[in-house]
Amino acid sequence: MKPSLSWDEQVSLLVGRGLDIDDERKCAEFLSVHNYYRFSGYMRYFQIAPHHGDDNFVPGTTLSQVRALYDADQVLRSAPTEQLTTAELLLRTHTAHVIANDHGPCGHYLQAEFYSDASSSEPTVESCLRDIERSRERHILRYAVPGDRMPDFGELPVWSAVEAWSFGTLSKCIERGAQGSLADAVATSLGVAKAGFAYRVRALVYMRNRCAHHSRIWNHSIIDAGPTPNNVRVKAKRIAGQFEPRSALDVIASLDDIVDRGKAGLHMLPKLVEAHKQHADFWKGLSHPQNPQDHRL
Structure with a gap:
């Protein structure tokens, strides 16, 4: 069991591991707000071999150097919020529109046979x-029968229901609805490519959750990365340069495409290039995420 350390003891631990800290008091104040464990995700890239138990810092590493990456990532997490909100609203609107027009506004979308569920997952x-x-x-609430312990909401129209669903539930509905055909129909309604659309939506949910929970985006490989269409990637790479399929930039390129086709906003990727590309270390962690390297000779 690792002992619990005070803020000052945490600073002493970092100094003992070779981190150059100009102002130890300010460092303790920073850790009291931002959590040592959260900050350690960035420090690991400057430590000699943390995955092998060597947590000492590469000689010459400064707190300011690590803070610059941490602060840039903090700014980045707030950048997609407006675009993700716009995309979520578009998806709610078009999903409700497609279900209501193709399958009826009430009842059917709350029946098990409407979805192609897997036995290993919770029924949609x-x-x-x-x-x-x-x-x-x-x-x-107006559709819940008073005193009914198990209301079925059979008369609740889908355009009302989608407003209550979490983004994750909406994503499941798009992926599994109408026995798997709903995703194609929603993509067509939005005017985007049908291929892999449900997985692109899942990637947006994943990105939104990481941003909402202040999780690291820099050097993070997106687990639920969707198959961004090749034409979208080609266009995005003209603006941002090369990037990996599971990078944050790939998801942002997909997000720009969905929002743009919905005629609901401006592209986010050019703004990121302008704000961050001059910071080479940070940009590399966005475009080509990797695990901490072994710095041992």
């Missing part, structure tokens, strides 16, 4: 109903 209907039942919005 349960996710949909749980989110609806949690809602305290008047437009939802």
Whole structure:
């Protein structure tokens, strides 16, 4: 068991490992706000071989050097918020529109046979109903029968229901709805490529959750990366240069495409290039994420 350390003891630990700290008092104040464990995710890239138990810093590493990357990542996490919100609203709107027009506004979308669920995952209907039942919005509560312990919301129109679903539940509905055909229909409604669309939506949910929970984006390989269309990648690489398929930049290129096709906003990628590309170490961690390197000779 690792002992719990005070802020000052955490600073002493870093100094003992060879980190150059100009102002130890300010460093302790920083750690009291930002959490040593969170900050350690950035420090590992400057340590000799943390995956082999050597947590000493590469000689010459300064706190300011690590802080610059941490601060840039903090700014980056707030950048996609508006675009992700716009994309989420577009997806709610077009999903409800497609379901209502193609399958009827009520009932059918809350039936198990509407979805192609896997036995290893929670049934999509349960996710949909749980989110609806949690809602305290008047437009939802008016459809709950008073005194009914298990309301089925059979008369709740889908355009009302989608407003209660989490982004994750919405993503499941798009991926599995209408026995797998809903994703194609929503993509067509938005005017984007059908191939891999459901997985692109899943990647947006993953990115939104990381940003919302202040998780590291720099040097992070996106687990639920969607298959961004080749024409979208080619266009994005003209602006940003080369980037990996599982990089944050790939998801942002996909996000720009979805929002742009919805005629709902401006591209985000050019703004990131302008703000961050001159910071070579930070940009490399966005475009070509990798694990900490072994700095042992």
